[in-house]
Amino acid sequence: MKRHQAHASGHCSMEEIFDVVNEINPKKVFPVHTEEPELFKGAVKPKVALPKIKKKLRRAILRENFLFPIKVIICEVVEMAAGGKKAVLIIAHKNFRDEEFLRPKEILEKNGVEVTVASSAMGPARGMLGVVVEPDMLVGDINVSDYDAVVFIGGSGSSEFFDNQTAHSIAQQAAASGKLLGAICIAPSTLANAEILVGRRATSYPSEEGNLKSKGAIFTGTGVETDGKIITADGPSSAEQFGQALIDALK
Numbered sequence: 393m394k395r396h397q398a399h400a401s402g403h404c405s406m407e408e409i410f411d412v413v414n415e416i417n418p419k420k421v422f423p424v425h426t427e428e429p430e431l432f433k434g435a436v437k438p439k440v441a442l443p444k445i446k447k448k449l450r451r452a453i454l455r456e457n458f459l460f461p462i463k464v465i466i467c468e469v470v471e472m473a474a475g476g477k478k479a480v481l482i483i484a485h486k487n488f489r490d491e492e493f494l495r496p497k498e499i500l501e502k503n504g505v506e507v508t509v510a511s512s513a514m515g516p517a518r519g520m521l522g523v524v525v526e527p528d529m530l531v532g533d534i535n536v537s538d539y540d541a542v543v544f545i546g547g548s549g550s551s552e553f554f555d556n557q558t559a560h561s562i563a564q565q566a567a568a569s570g571k572l573l574g575a576i577c578i579a580p581s582t583l584a585n586a587e588i589l590v591g592r593r594a595t596s597y598p599s600e601e602g603n604l605k606s607k608g609a610i611f612t613g614t615g616v617e618t619d620g621k622i623i624t625a626d627g628p629s630s631a632e633q634f635g636q637a638l639i640d641a642l643k
Contacts, residue, residue: 477642479541479572480508480534482559483517483525484549490519491628492576493545496635503639505541510534512552520547532558536565540642546577546597546627553582560586567622572641576625576634583622584609593619597627 479500483493500507511517511527518524531553536542542562544553553559563586566573575583580596581603583589590608595617604611615630616623616637623641625634 476504477540478506478508478538479543479638479642480510480539481543481545482510482531482534482553482562483527483545484547484552485511485513485515485517485527487520487547487549488517488525488545489547489550489577489628490521490523491631492547492625492634493519493525494523495631496543496545496574496576496638499632499635499639500642503642505639505642508539512556520549531556531562534562536562536569536571539566539571541572541574541638542566543574543638544576544579544582546575546579548578550577550579550582553579554585556582563588570621572621572623572638574623574625574634574638576631577627580604580609580624583624588622592622593617594622594624595626596624 481493481497497507497509508528509517509525510529510531510533511525512531514527514530516524517527534542544550544559544563559582563573563583565571567588573583573588575596577597578600580589580594581600583594584600584604584607587607589604592609593612594604594609595612595614596604598613601611601613614626616625616633618637618641621641623634623637625631625637
């Protein structure tokens with residue numbers, strides 16, 4: 393995503409610009425046929441683009457001063473790909489797992505997702521390894537319709553949401569409305585207790601395997617498991633893969 397941000401600032405080569413075009417949604421391909429302007433020589437031709445911008449991209453290439461329009465278009469493509477989305481990360485006020493919060497948050501934000509942090513209380517929330525986070529809002533104030541993804545972060549403290557009816561309601565609303573719903577470490581038990589994982593493939597920290605199975609989940613024990621719009625992960629070692637799975641699902 394650093395390359396994408398550089399495009400917006402105007403510091404990038406033609407090769408970088410077209411490399412971004414080529415990597416965005418490669419399943420939707422259209423050919424660009426045009427004579428190459430001098431500035432076009434040596435650069436990678438754009439081979440793919442989203443249908444919404446293909447006409448603008450074609451016109452921009454044909455213009456003598458096509459560099460700026462393409463930069464603008466690239467910003468629009470990135471916005472449609474992942475940016476402009478919103479996610480709320482729910483953490484325990486005490487003893488959330490630091491990596492499970494920090495790494496997915498970093499991955500989401502680098503890909504243009506606006507992240508809000510919610511907890512059961514305001515004021516400094518502390519991770520198991522010492523990270524201190526200032527929540528943006530209370531869990532009880534979450535309006536699920538405001539977000540594209542709802543993610544429950546693990547850590548020993550996240551057991552506070554296991555039988556929390558507000559947390560259950562948020563998870564149920566997210567699932568019912570087709571939002572992306574994630575949980576890592578022991579947090580999948582919150583989803584299981586909310587009766588969301590019945591008949592769904594899911595994973596978790598080993599301590600929660602019995603609970604997930606008893607609540608009807610198909611426990612896989614993998615590092616990260618995706619079943620439709622529900623993504624679960626087993627713990628800190630899978631935090632990066634979990635974050636990537638979230639962003640892939642949001643694109």
